[in-house]
Amino acid sequence: MNQKISPPSRGPVDHDVRNQIVEAAAEHFSRYGYEKTTVSDLAKAIGFSKAYIYKFFDSKQAxxxxxxxxxxxxxxxxxxxxxxxxxxxxxxxxxxxxxxxxxxxxxxxxxxxxxxxxxxxxxxxxxxxxxxxxxxxxxxxxxxxxxxxxxxxxxxxxxxxxxxxxxxxxxxxxxxxxxxxxxxxxxxxxxxxxxxxxxxxxx
Amino acid sequence: MNQKISPPSRGPVDHDVRNQIVEAAAEHFSRYGYEKTTVSDLAKAIGFSKAYIYKFFDSKQAxxxxxxxxxxxxxxxxxxxxxxxxxxxxxxxxxxxxxxxxxxxxxxxxxxxxxxxxxxxxxxxxxxxxxxxxxxxxxxxxxxxxxxxxxxxxxxxxxxxxxxxxxxxxxxxxxxxxxxxxxxxxxxxxxxxxxxxxxxxxx
Incomplete structure (x- = not known):
């Protein structure tokens, strides 16, 4: 199954926020597993809204x-x-x-x-x-x-x-x-x- | 994990019964999966008692x-x-x-x-x-x-x-x-x- 996803980046000004999300997600995945985690779980853990995360990434897979x-x-x-x-x-x-x-x-x-x-x-x-x-x-x-x-x-x-x-x-x-x-x-x-x-x- | 099991055979006179159990078990595993099946399930499906199956085989693995x-x-x-x-x-x-x-x-x-x-x-x-x-x-x-x-x-x-x-x-x-x-x-x-x-x- 070859899943096409669009490039996750939405502009260089948001670079730091993207990094922050990726780091927090990596930490969260490494504790609770990738498959079991939803974007809602991530949002809660990071303290961002789900909508805000979706501004930067199309999906959990991104x-x-x-x-x-x-x-x-x-x-x-x-x-x-x-x-x-x-x-x-x-x-x-x-x-x-x-x-x-x-x-x-x-x-x-x-x-x-x-x-x-x-x-x-x-x-x-x-x-x-x-x-x-x-x-x-x-x-x-x-x-x-x-x-x-x-x-x-x-x-x-x-x-x-x-x-x-x-x-x-x-x-x-x-x-x-x-x-x-x-x-x-x-x-x-x-x-x-x-x-x-x-x-x-x-x- | 190298699991040692003793030879399942308990004598040639019981050969037919053993074959009958193996065939019924193969049929049952192929419908319901090996991992999910217990010896009790097998006994019920074949119409033998669990104790009778254990006379011929030490375990499900056997x-x-x-x-x-x-x-x-x-x-x-x-x-x-x-x-x-x-x-x-x-x-x-x-x-x-x-x-x-x-x-x-x-x-x-x-x-x-x-x-x-x-x-x-x-x-x-x-x-x-x-x-x-x-x-x-x-x-x-x-x-x-x-x-x-x-x-x-x-x-x-x-x-x-x-x-x-x-x-x-x-x-x-x-x-x-x-x-x-x-x-x-x-x-x-x-x-x-x-x-x-x-x-x-x-x-």
């Missing part, structure tokens, strides 16, 4: 999107930072997968209530998740192109197929709905899977 | 184990039959994964209520699931050994590591708890993933 985007941005930043200075494309790939699993486990599961938003977002394919997936595929593509250019990776397979196949192999370790069933040994399994992927990329 | 074993045996049989007569190890591997996905989608999801038992079994790692996993790993090992012997597959990676890595890459398409999130495109994605695995096996 607030959830901002929280989710912020979380996924943290994961993307962790991934990118981990890859800095890696000497080879293989090593960049290893670091990408390892840091992606580590950051996902930490951000989705250290606080079970944040899992609640992430699970809704992943289950309903929110825009924030679709954007995150696009960025991840772009990162995979960048590493592949680098490794193909340096002769580290094979060049016969159409690169789009390779990107998609790797994305689908990685997904169970990044999507919170799937990762919850792999949590115990996600990091160990991740190492085995990266090794398999790198063998598949050998020239 | 009955569920038989139903689950039967289902998983159907999947294993489908996989093995699909592999018969394949000319190469690569082709055997392709057929294994394709038929495993097809049979899992059909058996777990064509009847959502059978999904209910399969999900409980997978989530709690019942003996029937552990046995199925062992058989699957053995099948992967057999194909790998065949392909290594014929020179079709590389021989450098320790074979146990290869078996485990392939098992973990396949798992999201066989475990019903994970498969439910991949259902829409499990078969297409499966083809891409098999291609990636076969590239990883190239000498």
């Amino acid at each position: 607030i959830g999107e901002v929280i989710c985007s912020n979380t996924l941005l943290k994961i993307t930043t962790t991934i990118n930072e981990s890859m800095d200075g890696a000497p080879t494309a293989s090593e960049r790939f290893r670091r990408m997968f390892k840091s992606a699993i580590g950051a996902s486990v930490q951000l989705f599961f250290q606080d079970r209530k944040l899992y609640d938003i992430a699970a809704a977002a992943a289950g309903e394919n929110w825009n924030s998740v679709a954007n995150y997936d696009l960025k991840l595929k772009q990162t995979i593509l960048d590493v592949l192109q680098e490794g193909r250019a340096s002769g580290e990776f094979e060049r016969k397979t159409p690169i789009d197929e390779t990107v998609n196949a790797i994305y689908f192999v990685m997904k169970p370790y990044l999507n919170p709905l799937l990762l919850q069933h792999n949590l115990d040994r996600a990091e160990d399994t991740g190492v085995m899977i990266v090794n398999l992927i790198l063998r598949s990329l050998a020239p | 009955i569920g184990e038989v139903i689950c074993s039967n289902t998983l045996l159907k999947i294993t049989t489908t996989i093995n039959e699909s592999m018969d007569g394949a000319p190469t190890a690569s082709e055997r591997f392709r057929r294994m994964f394709k038929s495993a996905i097809g049979a899992s989608v059909q058996l777990f999801f064509q009847d959502r209520k059978l999904y209910d038992i399969a999900a409980a079994a997978a989530g709690e790692n019942w003996n029937s699931v552990a046995n199925y996993d062992l058989k699957l790993k053995q099948t992967i090992l057999d194909v790998l050994q065949e392909g290594r012997a014929s020179g079709e597959f590389e021989r450098k990676t320790p074979i146990d590591e290869t078996v485990n890595a392939i098992y973990f890459v396949m798992k999201p398409y066989l475990n019903p708890l994970l498969l439910q999130h991949n259902l829409d495109r499990a078969e297409d994605t499966g083809v891409m993933i098999v291609n990636l695995i076969l590239r990883s096996l190239a000498p």
Whole structure:
């Protein structure tokens, strides 16, 4: 189910109020869960009227999107930072997968209530998740192109197929709905899977 | 959670009664769900006393184990039959994964209520699931050994590591708890993933 929502922003002057709502909502969701909270609950908790909140956000999901985007941005930043200075494309790939699993486990599961938003977002394919997936595929593509250019990776397979196949192999370790069933040994399994992927990329 | 249960069988003379209970229970679970049904509900539906059912099965799970074993045996049989007569190890591997996905989608999801038992079994790692996993790993090992012997597959990676890595890459398409999130495109994605695995096996 791909739910289209209009951009939540209603002008830069209201930026502070928006932030205030998002922060209070994140706190509220993390205590009471995303699914169980209504916009009325939020309004009561923040001390705003429901109508005032609707001036800034079309729906609860629009607030959830901002929280989710912020979380996924943290994961993307962790991934990118981990890859800095890696000497080879293989090593960049290893670091990408390892840091992606580590950051996902930490951000989705250290606080079970944040899992609640992430699970809704992943289950309903929110825009924030679709954007995150696009960025991840772009990162995979960048590493592949680098490794193909340096002769580290094979060049016969159409690169789009390779990107998609790797994305689908990685997904169970990044999507919170799937990762919850792999949590115990996600990091160990991740190492085995990266090794398999790198063998598949050998020239 | 690895729940040990004692063997449900209490002697061959009672074989027919056991079958009767399993069949009636399968019918009842498939209409009302596994989780929601108690042994009392089953007894009432079958027309036996609860004590009589307990003469044959230690628990509801013991009955569920038989139903689950039967289902998983159907999947294993489908996989093995699909592999018969394949000319190469690569082709055997392709057929294994394709038929495993097809049979899992059909058996777990064509009847959502059978999904209910399969999900409980997978989530709690019942003996029937552990046995199925062992058989699957053995099948992967057999194909790998065949392909290594014929020179079709590389021989450098320790074979146990290869078996485990392939098992973990396949798992999201066989475990019903994970498969439910991949259902829409499990078969297409499966083809891409098999291609990636076969590239990883190239000498």
